[in-house]
Amino acid sequence: MPAHLTNYLIMLPLLAWIIWRRVSRSFGRQPIQRKRMIFRIVMFSIIGGVLALGGFHQIALAEGLFGGVLLGGVLGLLGLRLTRFAADPVKGDCYLPNPWIGALLTVLLLGRLGWRLLVLWPGMQQASALAATGGSAAPMPPMGYASSPLTMLVIGLLVGYYIVYFSGLLIHHRRFQQAQQSAAAM
Secondary structure, three states: OOHHHHHHHHHHHHHHHHHHHHHHOOOOOEEOOHHHHHHHHHHHHHHHHHHHHHOOOOHHHHHHHHHHHHHHHHHHHHHHHHOEEEEEOOOEEEEEOOHHHHHHHHHHHHHHHHHHHHHHHHHHHHHHHHHHHOOOOOOOOOOOHHHOHHHHHHHHHHHHHHHHHHHHHHHHHHHHHHHHHHHHHO
């Protein structure tokens, strides 16, 4: 089996699993897991910081990232207003995220990844064909986020949304617990 096909056999199922997890966490009751939420806030903050450092080389990339973070923060606040809390006898305290916001973020992410793949695919095929024939190929442009402010905007949107949303969930969960305790005391 050619080596380049092995990469696809590994990456495609992994990508499908990641997408499935993302979609399943956007719909239905989700248990509140404080440690995981704190971990995600820290990870998204680190990712945002690393990407911001990369944006110092091209100001358009940093502008896309920061614009996305701001829009994501606003969307996170809207998501918090539309989120409902409930106590489930099996799962414990749960939150019910707004499915429209989850669907919007998923469609934006998948749409942007698909578009980048469609745009870059001909160049990857040409470079692969030149390498197979032994010809020297021109250096390929960066493949990931590094060459597109729009991609950075979408990534910033996700980073800003999840930092604000998970932080807000932790705050609102504490209020929900206090309200439950005071209702039980009466």
